[in-house]
Amino acid sequence: MTHRLDVLFQPGRIGSLTVKNRLVMSSMYTAMCHPDGGVSTELVDYLVERARGEVGLILTEAAAVTDDGRPSVGALNVSDDRFVPALARLADTVKINGAAIGLQLGHCGPQKSSGILPVVAASPVPWKSLVPRELSVEEIRDIVRAFGQGARRAKLAGFDLVELHAAHGYLITSFLSPRTNRRNDGYGGTPANRLRFLIDVLCEVRREVGDGFPVTVKLSAIEYVEDGLTLEESLRIAERLEAEGADAIHVSAGSHDAWDFEVPPHYKPLAMNVPAAAAVKAAIRIPVMVVGSMGEPEVAARAVATGEVDFVVLGRALLADPYWPRKARENRPEDIRPCIRVNDGCFARGISALRPVGCSVNFAAGRESSVASEDLPRAPESKRVAVIGGGPSGLEAARVTALRGHVVTLFEREPELGGQARLASTMPFKQDLLRYVAYLTTQVQKLGVTVRHESATLAVVQALAPHVVILATGGVPYRPTIPGIQATQVVDVLAALRSEPAGRRVAVVGGGQAAVEIAAHLSERGREVTILHAGASVGDDLNPHMQAHMTRILTRVRILTGAVLHSVTDAGVTIVDQSQAHRHVDCDAVILAIRSVPLVELERPLREAGLELRKVGDCRLPRLIMDGVHEAYRTASSI
Ligand SMILES: Cc1cc2nc3c(=O)[nH]c(=O)nc-3n(C[C@H](O)[C@H](O)[C@H](O)COP(=O)(O)O)c2cc1C
Ligand code: SF4
The missing domain is CATH 3.40.50.720 (NAD(P)-binding Rossmann-like Domain)
Known part of the structure; x- marks a missing residue:
């Protein structure tokens, strides 16, 4: 194999574990477990499909080390020995299918999406409407022991490694982050004190699994929130973790308060965590893994080829195409179905406690037990x-x-x-x-x-x-029948995308995704944009992540809600506003993006x-x- 992607297919090491290639599947909550968090057949089939796709190492979704540390019903649970037999079946089946497998150990802390109580954290800093209860030192020690027990069970079940989930705003981050840790005991205050909980967890896990069993740590190297963790502090954390016996550092970013850094959507650049990961790599000697929009094969290969990281971790890219690694190995990147990073199927509008993870572009994702994503059965008769x-x-x-x-x-x-x-x-x-x-x-x-x-x-x-x-x-696009609608300065949104309308001032009529996106786009290109929308708010058909982002980038766009288009004139448009008054809005071009028919x-x-x-x-x-x-x-x- 001498193509540019072959660098991804050199074996790599994490502690004592040899991974057959440099590709790792990222932990992703699936809502596929039994209600108590036990491994289901569906979860096994879902992960086995990725093993068959030739990823080197699979990291499971976060497995909660205490029963109340689960973010929601149906999340994976490793808080009791009774979960070990099914976990063992999962580990065994994945390994038979060619991948190594690691169990991610976690505790969701303050970020809970369903009503499992209590909600606890380093300090009572609210997340959404939840105000967590501050953990006592005794409770902290119990949770440290629970991490150790979770690791013991993972080893017993035949997993190849454990990963400590210290990223994304969950319990461990709530201690690490200066924003959420307000304690003034030995677990808060100085950076060393904020790190104490994670180090205690690492040492307890090491004590349980012994030397030679790989333990990795996932960090949000930059939290991207005010007063949150900075890269500078994360470098010191990584150094200390190495000194305390971690076998690899897995670099992520963000938290549930900075979703678009945790699960970067399409308006974020690819490979956005590589610079931070490279900085971590320069600071330590153990391997570094990077996650976050690494799904372009060439981008992934470059990160390894340049020595910036040792392993590339793929999350949504493997939901979209479980066979990404095999196709890359066979130098067929054009056959990889790419993730479109809209976060609908897997996240915002897909997953819930009642519905397993899915994917907009891969119907089979989350349905592996009954639907093939690759070799579809042929029809009985060719038509x-x-x-x-x-x-x-x-x-x-x-x-x-x-x-x-x-x-x-x-x-x-x-x-x-x-x-x-x-x-x-x-x-x-x-x-x-x-x-x-x-x-x-x-x-x-x-x-x-x-x-x-x-x-x-x-x-x-x-x-x-x-x-x-x-x-x-x-x-x-729907075209209303109003006076002046035939004027040449009136175009629909598709025409506007084909050829940008002339003029400095643009009125976009409509308030859904199409209207909001063209408005944001033209505004970024320096136009003075006004959205005229008959409804009460714009972007209601966008998923919450995209809505939050669009709201941010629409700051330069004037938005008139309750504005019904009445007519188009030579100088602009006339609208009927909420008080039924006629108002004139000056503009050079009018873009219709009301709705699609x-x-x-x-x-x-x-x-x-x-x-x-x-x-x-x-x-x-x-x-x-x-x-x-x-x-x-x-x-x-x-x-
Ligand atoms: C549906 C979903 C569930 C996730 N659950 C977890 C999780 O359990 N543990 C974790 O560390 N990260 C979790 N993540 C974050 C991913 O592991 C990964 O860090 C993030 O999606 C960025 O990688 P990507 O761009 O390759 O998807 C989840 C992401 C998604 C989309
Ligand atoms: S649903 Fe969208 S963002 Fe999620 S994995 Fe599929 S393509 Fe990617």
């Missing part, structure tokens, strides 16, 4: 399938249908595939979408789908004599011609990419 529309839903429908052995023709009237996702990716903070479109485009080409860049009329479709037609024509003009003729028709994506109902892509997978799997 001719016409897919109309080359956006993500149409492309996914074409990909899955072709994978199952059907003969597929895809119609797209634009010269390039990708639909509105491609257009949206012209905004710099939506670049991840372009990678996803590129992946889908490559896959349909490799699978032999015939792509015809033309309008699919009834006659054209009928000429194919398809057994099934999948309509994936998407939606179009399904584009279904072909539906009737196709149905009347007696063709079997399925609709997927926005032409059924405008929704999230996740909804369209999942619908496409389901539909294509049923043909």
Whole structure:
């Protein structure tokens, strides 16, 4: 193997453990455990799929060392010996499938998402509406012992290592961070005192597992909150951890108060923790791992090749594609399905105590026990399938249908595939979408789908004599019928993405994701932007993380809510405001981004011609990419 990614496939060492490559799966809560936190078959199948994908080391989601240290019902639990047999089955099955496995040991401390009581922390510093109770010294010692017992159980169950979860604002961070540790006993005050709890935990764990059993520590090297942990202090922490016998430091960032550093979304750069990890590496001799948007194979390879880190840790990238490592090893990066970092399926709108982790671009994620993500079963009979529309839903429908052995023709009237996702990716903070479109485009080409860049009329479709037609024509921006709407300065959001409208002052009409994003984009490009929205608040259809971010970057945008568009004039627009008064808003260009309406003009003729028709994506109902892509997978799997 002599390609540029081969550096990722050299074996690496963490203490006494040899890992077959430099790729580690990051801990991710799955909500897949039994209600008491015991390992379920679904969790085993989910992790085994990643082992088959050839990741070198799998780190489980945080396993709580005390029963009340679980963030929510269904989170992994290692607080009692009764959990050991199922943990052993997990470790054994993952190892048989080729990966090493480490158990992450944690205690959620103040950051609880469900009502398991009590909520405890270093100090009673509130998190959201929760005010934790300050732990007594006796309780601290009990929890230190619980970490030791958790490590003992992990070793007993056959895990290859344990990782201490000292990142992301949970209990250990609540001690480390000057922001949340207000104690004035031996566990607070000076940096050495704030570090004491973690060192006690490390020493107790070492005492239980003995020398030679690898113990790693995950740190948020920079907390990115006011008065939070700085890199400078984290370097000293890493040095001390090395001195006390840690075998590797795993560098992350942020906390639940700085989500977009903990689980970086698409508007954050790739590999954003590498500089901090490189600084940690320069300060210590034990291996350093880095996590946080490392999912681009070349970016991952560069971090190892330059010696900045020893291991690359992948979280969401392995949700999106469990076979990332194998495809990289085979030098097929174009076959890796990229994570689009919108955090919908895995996080904001996917996971809950009642719903396991999922992924917008990988329907199989979280369903490994019943759905294949890679080698899909072939259909009993090969059919001719016409897919109309080359956006993500149409492309996914074409990909899955072709994978199952059907003969597929895809119609797209634009010269390039990708639909509105491609257009949206012209905004710099939506670049991840372009990678996803590129992946889908490559896959349909490799699978032999015939792509015809033309309008699919009834006659054209009928000429194919398809057994099934999948309509994936998407939606179009709604255009209200008001005076002046035909004026040349009025364009819809898609046209504005194709060609930026002229003029300094821009009015964006609408308040959903499309409106907010184009407003933010144009504002960043120096335009004076006003959002005119009939509703009470903007961005309500964004997930909470994106909403928080957009609110921040919309600070330079004027937002008028309760503003109903009345007419367009030569000098701007007239709105009717909340008091029913008519107001004029000066602007040079008007962008319509009110809502999307399904584009279904072909539906009737196709149905009347007696063709079997399925609709997927926005032409059924405008929704999230996740909804369209999942619908496409389901539909294509049923043909
Ligand atoms: C659904 C979800 C659950 C997570 N649960 C954990 C966890 O249990 N322990 C942990 O250390 N990090 C957890 N994280 C953070 C990830 O391990 C990782 O640090 C973060 O997602 C950034 O890496 P990525 O960009 O590769 O996804 C979680 C992230 C996600 C998306
Ligand atoms: S749901 Fe989105 S952010 Fe989460 S893993 Fe999948 S593609 Fe990535």
